[in-house]
Amino acid sequence: MTILSNNSQVTYSGTGRRKKSIARVKLTPGSGKLIINGLPGETYLQFSPNYLRISYSPLHILGLSNEYDIYIKTEGGGLTGQANAIRLGIARALCTINPENRTALKSEGFLTRDGRVKERKKYGLRKARKAPQYSKR
Known part of the structure; x- marks a missing residue:
């Protein structure tokens, strides 16, 4: 989705979930700055090279590392889930910029939402699958 903001600068948006x-x-x-929830991206992701690599990976694949400023509002989950959600959101936004980006991002698996979520706890069990210790006598 393309949005024209108040200073008439073009903005591309995408939503990611994990x-x-x-x-x-x-x-x-x-110039390539990353702002997450009002903080610099490195600070928000705790200077973790793994989280930063995950977040920037769609831009690195297309060679657009210093072409766009990225503004992100993220909520819920932990840093791993948020980093993967950011990756999906950036990849979707890059597809709206240029539809030709889709083939490169799709082949790397950046446009596929990871549908794995926490399994619900069942009654009679301690967690989703962990059962109380069996006692024969």
């Missing part, structure tokens, strides 16, 4: 995490991503042409 487990309980939701990330709303906005891409604007710029």
Whole structure:
């Protein structure tokens, strides 16, 4: 989706989800800065090279690392789920910029939502599948 903001700069948006995490991503042409919930991306992701690599991976695949400023509002879940939600949101936003980006991102698996979520707890069990210890006598 393309949005014209108040300063008439083009903004591209995408939404990513993973487990309980939701990330709303906005891409604007710029110098490559990452802002997550009002904080610099490195600070929010705790300077973890793994989370930063996951978040930036769609841009690295297309060679657009310093072409867009990324503004993200994310909530729910933990940092791993949020980093993967950010990756999906950025990939979807890049597809709205140029539909030709879709083939490269799809082959890397960046446009596929990971549907795995926590399994519900069942009655009589301690967790979803963990049962109390069996006692023969």
